[in-house]
Amino acid sequence: MDILAQQILNGLVLGSIYAVVALGYTMVYGILELINFAHGEVTMMGAMVAISVIGLGLAAGLPALPLIVLAMLAAIAACMLLGLGIERFAYRPLRRAPRLAPLITAIGMSILLQNIAMMIWGKQYIPFPPVFPQGEHRILGAHVTDVQIIILITTVLLMLALTLLVKHTRLGRAMRAIAQSQPVAQLMGVNVNAVVAATFAIGSALAAVAGVLVAANYGQAQYYMGFLLGLKAFSAAVLGGIGNIAGAMLGGLLLGLIESLGAGYIGQLTGGFLGSNYQDVFAFFVLILVLVFRPSGLLGERVVERA
Amino acid sequence: MSLLAVEQLRVAYGRIRAVQGLDLRVDEGEAVCLIGANGAGKTTTLKALAGLLPAQGAIQFDGHRLGGRPAHEIARLGLTLVPEGRGIFPRMTVLENLQMGAYARRDRHAVKDDLEQVFSLLPRLAERKTQKAGLFSGGEQQMLALGRALMSQPRLLMLDEPSMGLAPVMVQTVFGIIGQIIARGVSLLLVEQNARLALKVCQRGYVLEHGAATLSGPATELAADPAVQAAYLGEV
Numbered sequence: 076m077d078i079l080a081q082q083i084l085n086g087l088v089l090g091s092i093y094a095v096v097a098l099g100y101t102m103v104y105g106i107l108e109l110i111n112f113a114h115g116e117v118t119m120m121g122a123m124v125a126i127s128v129i130g131l132g133l134a135a136g137l138p139a140l141p142l143i144v145l146a147m148l149a150a151i152a153a154c155m156l157l158g159l160g161i162e163r164f165a166y167r168p169l170r171r172a173p174r175l176a177p178l179i180t181a182i183g184m185s186i187l188l189q190n191i192a193m194m195i196w197g198k199q200y201i202p203f204p205p206v207f208p209q210g211e212h213r214i215l216g217a218h219v220t221d222v223q224i225i226i227l228i229t230t231v232l233l234m235l236a237l238t239l240l241v242k243h244t245r246l247g248r249a250m251r252a253i254a255q256s257q258p259v260a261q262l263m264g265v266n267v268n269a270v271v272a273a274t275f276a277i278g279s280a281l282a283a284v285a286g287v288l289v290a291a292n293y294g295q296a297q298y299y300m301g302f303l304l305g306l307k308a309f310s311a312a313v314l315g316g317i318g319n320i321a322g323a324m325l326g327g328l329l330l331g332l333i334e335s336l337g338a339g340y341i342g343q344l345t346g347g348f349l350g351s352n353y354q355d356v357f358a359f360f361v362l363i364l365v366l367v368f369r370p371s372g373l374l375g376e377r378v379v380e381r382a
Numbered sequence: 383m384s385l386l387a388v389e390q391l392r393v394a395y396g397r398i399r400a401v402q403g404l405d406l407r408v409d410e411g412e413a414v415c416l417i418g419a420n421g422a423g424k425t426t427t428l429k430a431l432a433g434l435l436p437a438q439g440a441i442q443f444d445g446h447r448l449g450g451r452p453a454h455e456i457a458r459l460g461l462t463l464v465p466e467g468r469g470i471f472p473r474m475t476v477l478e479n480l481q482m483g484a485y486a487r488r489d490r491h492a493v494k495d496d497l498e499q500v501f502s503l504l505p506r507l508a509e510r511k512t513q514k515a516g517l518f519s520g521g522e523q524q525m526l527a528l529g530r531a532l533m534s535q536p537r538l539l540m541l542d543e544p545s546m547g548l549a550p551v552m553v554q555t556v557f558g559i560i561g562q563i564i565a566r567g568v569s570l571l572l573v574e575q576n577a578r579l580a581l582k583v584c585q586r587g588y589v590l591e592h593g594a595a596t597l598s599g600p601a602t603e604l605a606a607d608p609a610v611q612a613a614y615l616g617e618v
Contacts, residue, residue: 248481248485251471251478252485255471255472258434259465259469259471260482261433261457263454263486263530264485264534266454
């Protein structure tokens with residue numbers, strides 16, 4: 076029982092991170108039909124920038140709370156600039172190119188960002204200084220850390236805010252209009268380039284927060300951390316129905332739960348043949364199942380494949 | 383001075399020249415139609431004026447040169463196109479579609495008043511304002527597209543084949559609404575297969591053939607012209 080509660084809690088924490096990162100994939104896909112494979116690296120950059128800012132702040136003797144806020148804001152600002160730059164220089168020139176071209180550019184951008192991070196911060200895992208509260212609690216038999224509670228609260232707030240933005244603001248309506256018909260959106264006076272840029276900025280800001288939270292949760296970060304995280308968040312977006320905002324949230328949470336429960340019970344299920352180190356298998360197993368049996372995802376309205 | 387003055391408009395799709403040297407003008411408060419056969423270049427002309435297609439020639443609208451401006455800037459000048467096929471946003475509600483029409487406007491109170499006006503002109507939209515537009519029939523979608531265009535406070539409203547794909551009763555209804563829009567003093571440029579209806583609601587018309595105007599004049603004169611009658615009005 077305790078193990079089940081623990082796995083569910085871990086799954087929700089992990090899943091809420093996937094959900095926030097998946098939102099970045101799905102928003103960009105929704106309006107441009109582009110998979111921004113560099114999105115995972117934006118998450119990594121957020122973590123790295125935060126660690127550097129915290130390191131400087133600690134050296135300057137700043138107290139923990141303002142330092143957390145400062146690090147978070149710095150990560151968000153850096154990632155928004157990065158996202159805007161990626162869109163402007165890597166994707167916008169290829170807006171009218173065949174679909175394979177921006178896809179390959181996205182993969183190239185992902186590798187480029189990894190290498191830049193490796194040159195700045197090195198190959199090793201670097202520790203995330205313990206500035207977040209380090210308390211631990213027992214809730215319903217599960218062992219919960221303060222950081223996990225912070226992650227759940229923050230991600231829920233972010234998802235709520237994004238939903239409100241997309242549903243009820245002028246920018247949100249413009250984003251949905253472009254997703255449904257770019258030429259007609261232009262006829263309404265929507266500046267497509269500006270809205271696309273705003274979409275990248277918002278998705279990147281979400282990724283920054285997710286990156287900082289992940290690094291705080293595991294207590295470390297590394298130049299390669301965005302790769303697997305990004306791939307799993309992408310799987311979550313596909314699971315929920317890529318292009319669908321609610322789908323990305325649902326897909327993220329489900330994928331986190333599946334992974335966590337799978338890792339927790341795979342030993343028992345296979346009689347000890349496979350261990351919890353097979354955790355990563357589940358995300359991609361789910362991705363394959365979705366692509367085979369329901370390519371439009373759980374909440375997807377249509378099959379999006381063209382060409 | 384004309385509200386819209388087009389000189390020597392040329393539009394090409396690759397090597398195919400769809401519009402070649404069209405001259406056209408619409409005065410303030412005037413309703414003008416473009417009639418002609420399939421492929422004469424009517425839709426292409428409207429798309430080019432709206433900035434959705436690259437074009438050559440001089441386009442002067444409300445004191446602005448339009449050449450090379452992006453579509454969203456042209457829309458913000460008040461040159462509003464209701465595209466062929468209506469172009470409503472199917473996964474948005476009626477209200478959201480109408481709000482998109484007013485996207486470029488900042489005068490919130492006037493937008494509210496205009497919304498009331500649109501609902502009084504098109505009561506069917508008011509009844510269904512929270513429904514998704516994709517569920518609507520073709521005629522209802524055309525009404526929504528007209529209402530959405532009015533929400534932008536157009537200086538010149540361009541309609542591309544508003545009767546296309548509609549049942550005859552619905553065509554009458556839609557043209558009744560277009561008549562009311564004209565009566566309110568909105569300037570109009572109408573492209574329409576149904577030449578008889580177009581010449582009835584408009585004051586002036588152009589006949590397009592192979593991407594250029596071969597005839598133009600007051601609607602009543604065009605409707606009485608034997609060549610027009612034979613080619614476009616189905617009379618012998």
